[in-house]
Amino acid sequence: MAFAAFPFRAVLIGFVSLGIGCSDKPEPKPPPTPVEPWDGTYTPLAEPSDWVDRGALAACAFTPPAGTLIDCDNPALFDLSKCDTASLATLDPHGVYQVDMRYTSGVSDFAGFRIPEDGSVGSINSGYSLPAPLIRQQLKGSFQLSAKFTTRTTVRQLVLAGCGVTGPGTVTGCFARCTNGKVASSGTFEAARMTWGRGESESSGGLRLLSELHVGMLRPVDVYVHRKHAYVVAVDDFYTEDKGGLAVVDVSDPRHPVIRKKITLPGDSFWNAAWAKDDTLYIGSRASGVIVYDISNPADPVFVRSLPTGAPVNVHTLFVEGNRLYAVSPSPAVAGETLIFDISSPREPVLLNRLVTPDEVSWVPSAHDSFAYEDRLYVNQFSTGYVVFDVKDAQNPRQLGRYTFSVDGREPLSHASAVGTFAGKTIAFEGGEGAGTHLRVLDVTDPANIQLIGRYKLRQQTSIHNIILKDKLLYITYYQEGLRVLDVSVPTQPREVAYFNTYRESDPGRTDDLLDGAIGVRVPGDGSVYVVDITRGLLILNEL
Known part of the structure; x- marks a missing residue:
């Protein structure tokens, strides 16, 4: 840790x-796949880093430019005209997601959010010290999230708008960060729901x-x-x-x-x-x-x-x-x-x-x-x-x-x-x-x-x-x-x-x-x- x-x-x-x-007898293991012994030879790999810039992650945009004085928590500020927003209807209205964020400058960031199944107020965690309660939380039909992170001198906002579902539990969209009522930055994101990946069961391989x-x-x-x-x-x-x-x-x-x-x-x-x-x-x-x-x-x-x-x-x-x-x-x-x-x-x-x-x-x-x-x-x-x-x-x-x-x-x-x-x-x-x-x-x-x-x-x-x-x-x-x-x-x-x-x-x-x-x-x-x-x-x- x-x-x-x-x-x-x-x-x-x-x-x-x-x-x-109910039984102490272990389940039979599948026969191992034959693997040729390694002789120690290899071709060195290029270092890809932990994050590879895939370019813009969604076909949407936050329209006000950086420096604009505006209340960022307004879904109308996102241009979703090129998005498959109809696919958002397939999402559950709850879940825990981790979000890979790409600023328009190409810099990476991340966030996480949780919306409880009982419909109570969820939270978002975005590196601003403590997680903040969600002010807007809508996953099904239209993906809209927003939160404020408030200190004695600063009010920061993070707002996200979904563009479409690209796979099971995977949503892409756009985000904006605002500080004291002024647009600070924006970009696109890919959010993955933290259910078991790749359609997996609880376990495999005899565990x-x-x-x-x-x-x-x-x-x-x-x-x-x-x-x-x-x-x-x-x-x-x-x-x-x-x-x-x-x-x-x-x-x-x-x-x-x-x-x-x-x-x-x-x-x-x-x-x-x-x-x-x-x-x-x-x-x-x-x-x-x-x-x-x-x-x-x-x-x-x-x-x-x-x-x-x-x-x-x-x-x-x-x-x-x-x-x-x-x-x-x-x-x-x-x-x-x-x-x-x-x-x-x-x-x-x-x-x-x-x-x-x-x-x-x-x-x-x-x-x-x-x-x-x-x-x-x-x-x-x-x-x-x-x-x-x-x-x-x-x-x-x-x-x-x-x-x-x-x-x-x-x-x-x-x-x-x-x-x-x-x-x-x-x-x-x-x-x-x-x-x-x-x-x-x-x-x-x-x-x-x-x-x-x-x-x-x-x-x-x-x-x-x-x-x-x-x-x-x-x-x-x-x-x-x-x-x-x-x-x-x-x-x-x-x-x-x-x-x-x-x-x-x-x-x-x-x-x-x-x-x-x-x-x-x-x-x-x-x-x-x-x-x-x-x-x-x-x-x-x-x-x-």
């Missing part, structure tokens, strides 16, 4: 545990839901599974003031998980990451860095200490390899840092170094996540790319290379990765977070000359979150696209072999936010796949 305070809203639903299925447990926190984001217990962490809810924290879940019977304990600390409950080693649990905390718990009794964590000592840091993600703990902190360091701990004595971590990318130039707190593999650390620096370090000597790390891009001024949003060896080459599977972001397959054998060799992308309006590589299968939590499982035995051609759609519009608490749906995943090798959905909680599936 990105460091910014993205808007999520939810309502508390009580603890629910569902055992799914089955074994159980579902709401963990009693509004925004669960990550899970780590250790000694038959799932440690689910959650972050604070910005709207209800509900706190995050830790839920300890006994998963010895994956069909009937049981919450054994819930933990928060006073003034410290924005917990975004979890990892365990031996009898020790590590929590990534926004307020106090790394929190260490004794889990000699896995069901009853006991607080030990917070690290590092001194000024507190915001630790967003964790990664453990061998006797090293890597804790990535987006702040307060200007561009973030990665704290490297020796955990030879797991409950007594020793800080070895605070790694900062030496040529970091972004003003955004960039450090977000890391992956350690064969004495190298792969750091997702968010808006400035994917950076590779030699960390064999933690006291003297060396930057070896970076993969980044800037296409038409659009920077990467590097967010998470997993790394492995294929045909003697070191291959990284890297994913961004933001509208249009997707999976990149990178040859990082020579970090000074990183090559793009493969890609996997779903709808333009959705985003990847976490990535787990297990043997030759890649598990991706893809927010509204649910869990996606790829066969990456031929890295140049990632092949989807299974999915489970966790996102349902009808789930209590679903929002208009881009970052809603499947967010966390672990595949610990115990026969189950553990997925965290922001609204539904902990979902346990069978492992393929």
Whole structure:
């Protein structure tokens, strides 16, 4: 999950545990499709960026030019004469949509909106701090939306008008943004309803839901599974003031998980990451860095200490390899840092170094996540790319290379990765977070000359979150696209072999936010796949 305070809203639903299925006998799997072994050869690909300019997305226009003083919330200001507005009658009068927006200048933007099925007032989320209630909400027959985002000194308007339906759940049209009663900008959009894409069913490829447990926190984001217990962490809810924290879940019977304990600390409950080693649990905390718990009794964590000592840091993600703990902190360091701990004595971590990318130039707190593999650390620096370090000597790390891009001024949003060896080459599977972001397959054998060799992308309006590589299968939590499982035995051609759609519009608490749906995943090798959905909680599936 990105460091910014993205808007999520939810309502508390009580603890629910569902055992799914009436037989313990797994369904037969279809025979695998033969795949020729990869010999390591490839043709490097050109970097397309996360957003490709497709030109105007609809045959309509907002007629007043920029700078015009006018009330923008007037449907008559849109020229829809070349549109197939009759097709809008096929839409449902409700739904959750994500909107890919293209300004007339060619710059991209995004928004999301939600109109409840009961006809109550919906909301729109467009990067203006908090989501705003819809003033006009009409989907069926004539697609008209508008909202005002008001601060002490500024009133911003966003208005949208539909031009036509171009496919199932897909609407194109025009939009305008206005500030203090003056036209600021306009353009065209493509909106996709966040129902299951491509006409999909709930699942494919033999994935089955074994159980579902709401963990009693509004925004669960990550899970780590250790000694038959799932440690689910959650972050604070910005709207209800509900706190995050830790839920300890006994998963010895994956069909009937049981919450054994819930933990928060006073003034410290924005917990975004979890990892365990031996009898020790590590929590990534926004307020106090790394929190260490004794889990000699896995069901009853006991607080030990917070690290590092001194000024507190915001630790967003964790990664453990061998006797090293890597804790990535987006702040307060200007561009973030990665704290490297020796955990030879797991409950007594020793800080070895605070790694900062030496040529970091972004003003955004960039450090977000890391992956350690064969004495190298792969750091997702968010808006400035994917950076590779030699960390064999933690006291003297060396930057070896970076993969980044800037296409038409659009920077990467590097967010998470997993790394492995294929045909003697070191291959990284890297994913961004933001509208249009997707999976990149990178040859990082020579970090000074990183090559793009493969890609996997779903709808333009959705985003990847976490990535787990297990043997030759890649598990991706893809927010509204649910869990996606790829066969990456031929890295140049990632092949989807299974999915489970966790996102349902009808789930209590679903929002208009881009970052809603499947967010966390672990595949610990115990026969189950553990997925965290922001609204539904902990979902346990069978492992393929």
